[in-house]
Amino acid sequence: MTTITVNATAGSGIKAEQWVQMYRRMVSIRLFEEQVNELYTRALMPGLAHLYVGEEAVAVGICQALRREDYITSTHRGHGHCLAKGASPDRMFAELLGKEAGYCRGKGGSMHIADPATGNLGANAIVAGSVGIATGAAFSAKHLNNGRVAVCFFGEGALGQGVLYEVMNLAQLWKLPVIYVCENNLYTEYTHFSETTAGDILARGSAFGLQTASVDGQDVRAVYETAKRLIEHSRQGGGPALLLCNTYRYTGHHVGDINREYYRSKQEEQSWKSERDPIKRLANWLIEQKLSDSNLLAAIDAEVRSEMEKAVEFAISAPYPDVKEAEENVYA
Amino acid sequence: MTTITVNATAGSGIKAEQWVQMYRRMVSIRLFEEQVNELYTRALMPGLAHLYVGEEAVAVGICQALRREDYITSTHRGHGHCLAKGASPDRMFAELLGKEAGYCRGKGGSMHIADPATGNLGANAIVAGSVGIATGAAFSAKHLNNGRVAVCFFGEGALGQGVLYEVMNLAQLWKLPVIYVCENNLYTEYTHFSETTAGDILARGSAFGLQTASVDGQDVRAVYETAKRLIEHSRQGGGPALLLCNTYRYTGHHVGDINREYYRSKQEEQSWKSERDPIKRLANWLIEQKLSDSNLLAAIDAEVRSEMEKAVEFAISAPYPDVKEAEENVYA
Amino acid sequence: MPDAGARELTFAQAVREALAEEMRRDPRVCILGEDVAEAGTPFKVLSGLVEEFGTSRVIDTPISEAGFTGVAVGAAMTGLRPVVDIMFGDFITLTMDQMVNQAAKVHYMSGGTWKVPMVMRTTLGATRRSAAQHSQSLHAWFSHVPGLKIVLPSTPYDAKGLLKTAIRDENPVVFFEDKMMYRQKGPVPAEEYTIPFGVADIKRVGRDITLVGTSSMVQVALGAANLLEEAGISAEVIDPRTTWPLDEKALIESAKKTSRVIIMDEGYGRYGVAAELSAVIAEGAFYDLDAPVKRMGAMHVPIPFSPPLEDATVPTEKSVFEAARALCGKT
Amino acid sequence: MPDAGARELTFAQAVREALAEEMRRDPRVCILGEDVAEAGTPFKVLSGLVEEFGTSRVIDTPISEAGFTGVAVGAAMTGLRPVVDIMFGDFITLTMDQMVNQAAKVHYMSGGTWKVPMVMRTTLGATRRSAAQHSQSLHAWFSHVPGLKIVLPSTPYDAKGLLKTAIRDENPVVFFEDKMMYRQKGPVPAEEYTIPFGVADIKRVGRDITLVGTSSMVQVALGAANLLEEAGISAEVIDPRTTWPLDEKALIESAKKTSRVIIMDEGYGRYGVAAELSAVIAEGAFYDLDAPVKRMGAMHVPIPFSPPLEDATVPTEKSVFEAARALCGKT
Ligand SMILES: Cc1ncc(C[n+]2csc(CCOP(=O)(O)OP(=O)(O)O)c2C)c(N)n1
Ligand SMILES: Cc1ncc(C[n+]2csc(CCOP(=O)(O)OP(=O)(O)O)c2C)c(N)n1
Ligand SMILES: [Mg+2]
Numbered sequence A, B: 001m002t003t004i005t006v007n008a009t010a011g012s013g014i015k016a017e018q019w020v021q022m023y024r025r026m027v028s029i030r031l032f033e034e035q036v037n038e039l040y041t042r043a044l045m046p047g048l049a050h051l052y053v054g055e056e057a058v059a060v061g062i063c064q065a066l067r068r069e070d071y072i073t074s075t076h077r078g079h080g081h082c083l084a085k086g087a088s089p090d091r092m093f094a095e096l097l098g099k100e101a102g103y104c105r106g107k108g109g110s111m112h113i114a115d116p117a118t119g120n121l122g123a124n125a126i127v128a129g130s131v132g133i134a135t136g137a138a139f140s141a142k143h144l145n146n147g148r149v150a151v152c153f154f155g156e157g158a159l160g161q162g163v164l165y166e167v168m169n170l171a172q173l174w175k176l177p178v179i180y181v182c183e184n185n186l187y188t189e190y191t192h193f194s195e196t197t198a199g200d201i202l203a204r205g206s207a208f209g210l211q212t213a214s215v216d217g218q219d220v221r222a223v224y225e226t227a228k229r230l231i232e233h234s235r236q237g238g239g240p241a242l243l244l245c246n247t248y249r250y251t252g253h254h255v256g257d258i259n260r261e262y263y264r265s266k267q268e269e270q271s272w273k274s275e276r277d278p279i280k281r282l283a284n285w286l287i288e289q290k291l292s293d294s295n296l297l298a299a300i301d302a303e304v305r306s307e308m309e310k311a312v313e314f315a316i317s318a319p320y321p322d323v324k325e326a327e328e329n330v331y332a
Numbered sequence C, D: 001m002p003d004a005g006a007r008e009l010t011f012a013q014a015v016r017e018a019l020a021e022e023m024r025r026d027p028r029v030c031i032l033g034e035d036v037a038e039a040g041t042p043f044k045v046l047s048g049l050v051e052e053f054g055t056s057r058v059i060d061t062p063i064s065e066a067g068f069t070g071v072a073v074g075a076a077m078t079g080l081r082p083v084v085d086i087m088f089g090d091f092i093t094l095t096m097d098q099m100v101n102q103a104a105k106v107h108y109m110s111g112g113t114w115k116v117p118m119v120m121r122t123t124l125g126a127t128r129r130s131a132a133q134h135s136q137s138l139h140a141w142f143s144h145v146p147g148l149k150i151v152l153p154s155t156p157y158d159a160k161g162l163l164k165t166a167i168r169d170e171n172p173v174v175f176f177e178d179k180m181m182y183r184q185k186g187p188v189p190a191e192e193y194t195i196p197f198g199v200a201d202i203k204r205v206g207r208d209i210t211l212v213g214t215s216s217m218v219q220v221a222l223g224a225a226n227l228l229e230e231a232g233i234s235a236e237v238i239d240p241r242t243t244w245p246l247d248e249k250a251l252i253e254s255a256k257k258t259s260r261v262i263i264m265d266e267g268y269g270r271y272g273v274a275a276e277l278s279a280v281i282a283e284g285a286f287y288d289l290d291a292p293v294k295r296m297g298a299m300h301v302p303i304p305f306s307p308p309l310e311d312a313t314v315p316t317e318k319s320v321f322e323a324a325r326a327l328c329g330k331t
């Protein structure tokens, strides 16, 4: 891991190292996904994957506000959440390639990475598929009084699924420590959210009595601060919350979604990338605040890049599970 | 039908006859349900039934604001909606007894009465089971541009079902002419609504952009006026609405629910009956306004009572369907 | 099989006792469902539990079958052992995603790292005059899904022993109770016992024909067996008790012994549990069968409300008796 | 069966053409689903339809499978003929209540007064590296439910003719398309035609063994039949095309002729479509079978992501060939 140190502490109550750690995490996600795309274009990865590029600040800001033992649930676009919660890239890549060394012994793949060690209850390929699970984890936390909280990540597409409202109602009735994090990246697969989402997103939470907040999802500091506040409130028994993070996916719905102009313009994509990139924004701030400098950050970038390359190599050379594994783990 | 006439017109824009018609309809529902209970206690009715007694003003006020060709969907507690939309008691009783003369040839029973002639798409024994159907009827109405609207009746228990929010979202996105009518009678089966319903009911509609209103469901005039406004707005292309009617069921969840004190007090029941009865309220107003008098109303009561008695007799003496009917109507 | 001298409990009491014992034994066990607490469910199966275990363990939910089933999945993954109550088996339609795409697959998809030790209790069976949306027997769907275990108790004794096993199991288990059986009485020992999954029970030994019955159909089979006895035909009645795991061996052995089989299951026979049991036996006892395996299940129609119609949709002692006689060439 | 000289279309084109023709013929037909309009679905099956028919008839929905399926039920009752698109068959879990408790029962429960002429198009099939929640073949569930009709086309020709029939049917029909088949080509005549439900198609005539295949398994069966041919075994391949109504007669006749049968269906064999077909044949051809009916379906596990594992879960030409040889006593 990095040995780079920083000289000062940030204004907002947390140590400078933590901001730098968040920087590193965001870079990790970005470069992890670059490798995924590479694996896809080199035809080394079976199937497809949904990249988190552009949305890094959301997962990183929120997971930074969590404890290791806190729970998360994730989505089909889950690599970012998984990394932000602390999983290691080598076993993730191995999973993406269907190798035995993967987090799920190759059985889950990109859309199902789970990791008990970091409280990751799993990515989920059903839109809104994990809202029940996250709420249930919060139910346990409250029942067992272990002080944990659960964060449920989902795309704005999940707002279309009724079960989300069922569990928000339950969570509020029972004052469960769960934060529903809506990542509004403006599109479901190929449809703009205005075509799928009537009314007001936050009002959908407050109608059930939840605390709500919205935040610029491209600003990791804002995400972190807001998440921290909601999470601690919820941890103290304040009940569930809905946090709306406005963000954008830079690339296609999945790695194969190359020609996107029928549903969104190149210009729109470009403006998000050049004007609101979460990594650049944090970098600029760190430099401005003299919490780091461009050399140090470049060193982090390089270090992460080489970590990712090694992780990919590990995964490529790792063996597949034995075929008879197919029949194992059906029952515990 | 009644030959009683009234002398004057009411203030609120509709003819006095219509208020008297609403009075008659409410009495019809009340006395219909009395007969149902009687059939149950005399062990003449197979299974159970959920009585609408106490809630008459809701169905009657709303259906009065509808046209015959407009659609309704109903619930397990559906006799009131069915009568208010214009069904005749004899075929309803026949259905409740499983007779061939019933609206569904005896195949549906109390919880599934449907009647195309009055736009009744059917009662439904799945809580929130008809919210999709009602929204779909509104979808047709808009698509075929036939000027119809759909009213979807449901108990506040249906607020627990996610599909309701799915269709509210669709209805608002597509500006469909559908009115969601929540009959909050304070209880699901045996559980108070405060234990099952977090936040604010109307906010659950407005979060999706729906027009909303709430009304005293024991005041048929208020129900009618509010429904009329929402329905016509919706019919003109104003999109869907959520109408909350606060009401109370006088009797058990179903005819067999006799001892209710573990979930609600006799005193509570008594106060609703004696202080807010919708039929008494309308009667008093009609008399006060000199739109009718107690003799005329008593004559209506008597007429309805005898109509119900005859209808019950018809149903009792009607034959069961032939056993081979069981295999018919599976496919159209 | 319990001793003849054991105390008698109703099926509902047996279910309740299993829950109470497991809740006493293990504080992680809790119950979630509609009207389960003070009301003790509409069938009164859970009466008294909230008084003993409190509202933090016997929890009334809103009418949100998908939502609270999903909560149970997550709770099971994180240290609890929830038992969810789905009042009518017809409402499992609303829980299919939670049960099939989530509960059943979590363990496998996570490569064995997460587990989902939960139980869904629900009901099946017709003839209650409840019409098409409250009378289905949909256990075939879950039986089709790897990752789930499916239990169909047919006596108070089995109900208690199998439910205790279900609660202790590390996997999602679906437990179907016949609504019409709740008041049926049978011997249930006071001593602790459990019944393993995947072990069929021979409810009656016979020679000439095997009647395989599940759940509600076991009593019908036993009744038919008595009629057959009088007609000189010795019927064996065998109850698989769990459709998954399935005790294929016991079914095949009985079929080999008698060489004639009728499968009775209250679900639709078409693409149903009876089809699987029939296929298993037709394959496994191929060389010993003297007649085709016959299936008897619900008539392939939505269950009608009208009593004479509804009654015609389910197998009866009489119709089974006649089918068995025909199969034995004695009409 | 189409003429040999007919033009070739892919399976996806055949589906699209059926929809386009029916939409031209009948203004009541409309399409509802996720990303069906400009995107033409992720599989591009519907490309071009929105351009011809506009967004009022090809309608993008939110991700609300239950909601828009419910809307389709109501729309079908009131004068439209909606076709809903459920992207992956795995998501039918979310529509079970709308399809089973509503669509399938409305006609019956209303004593025949309301009808629900709607079609649900969805997919099945594994080996796409999509893992456990995007690879299931769950058609057995709907096949179990009276009131629904279930279609499993296996060629472009069948897809077009059966989909047109589905759209014209007065009942709810579920139409399962194999995701892996979309690019497969086959002859499809330019002239109008429809294919009736309940009529099995003999895809290949043979003498020694019957391979019953559905959907994706028909091609596998045909491949295996070629291998068997070389080994001197003449295999008949028969495709029921609809699981409900089911052409029992054709299956039984083929079985009687060949006396040996393998059923291949990509769903789980356990409590699945293969069990029903097996039971039907074992009953109907009881006195003519020389060997037990064998079932081959998906391995009874959630579909794993890892390619070598996933490939092991589905029957292949080779595994069918070997099973058939063994069944014919030629190993
Ligand atoms: C229940 C369900 N319906 C449809 C899909 C197919 N699907 C996969 S991702 C996706 C879009 C999700 O959009 P959103 O929730 O906004 O997440 P994003 O991809 O933007 O991160 C869809 C429709 C699915 N996986 N699950
Ligand atoms: C999906 C579903 N879950 C549970 C039930 C059982 N049930 C029937 S009525 C009812 C209560 C309904 O309460 P509410 O919607 O308030 O209507 P009310 O009976 O008060 O008119 C319940 C839980 C059902 N019919 N459907
Ligand atoms: Mg999105």
Ligand SMILES: [Mg+2]
Residues within 6 Å of the ligand: B155, B156, B157, B183, B184, B185, B186, B187, B188
């Ligand atoms: Mg209520």
